[in-house]
Amino acid sequence: AQSVAQPEDQVNVAEGNPLTVKCTYSVSGNPYLFWYVQYPNRGLQFLLKYITGDNLVKGSYGFEAEFNKSQTSFHLKKPSALVSDSALYFCAVRAAGRRALTFGSGTRLQVQP
Amino acid sequence: GAGVSQSPRYKVAKRGQDVALRCDPISGHVSLFWYQQALGQGPEFLTYFQNEAQLDKSGLPSDRFFAERPEGSVSTLKIQRTQQEDSAVYLCASSLGNRGSYNEQFFGPGTRLTVL
Secondary structure (H helix, E strand, C coil), X not given: CCEXXXXXXXXXXXXXXXXXXXXXXXXXXXXEEEEEEEXXXXXXXXXXXXXXXXXXXXXXXXXXXXXXXXCCEEEEEECCCCHHHCEEEEEEEEECCCCCCEECCCEEEEEEC | CCCCEEECCEEEECCCCCEEEEEECXXXXXXXXXXXXXXXXXXXXXXXXXXXXXXXXXXXXXCCEEEECCCCCCEXXXXXXXXXXXXXXXXXXXXXCXXXXXXXXXXXXXXXXXXX
């Protein structure tokens, strides 16, 4: 069975500073990894995905994520945080042969002005 | 174009009542998913359709939960004899591809179910 761990319930960062939101996963076979963002009273919005290829994946709103197979990690990063990036972020994994996503428990990102 | 829509957005039910939650996926999307999101948690998979076929229902928590997509577009999640532990946000998602694709899922705003 697959699983996702997001070890930080909340990440605080000052506007303009780089941000990292951590994610580790466990899955049999090749992982397919996703990041989603959730704003209050809105659905999950897709940010980026890793399927295969380059370990550094670029996505929406200036976010990127680095796939590290040896550490089974897929950390979300952004070089310069904005106050508007404050939201709830979810990492998800999909095992080969299945369509269902398994989500982590989420990390709340708070960017202070 | 329009995204995934869900109705109602909020539903309050008395324990023991039956409820039906509707999902309208993005037009042309083959795959449709239902997830349950408890307060403070990540979404948990319930069931998956490819067109009208329910290919995976391994996440449905009990036989009180039933989902259908009879014409391969709109889907309904039905919960019979609701219990307090059914209180959660129910999310619907759709994606373009079939079983072998890696397309991302697009989520609706969810239906918040409160069982009193």
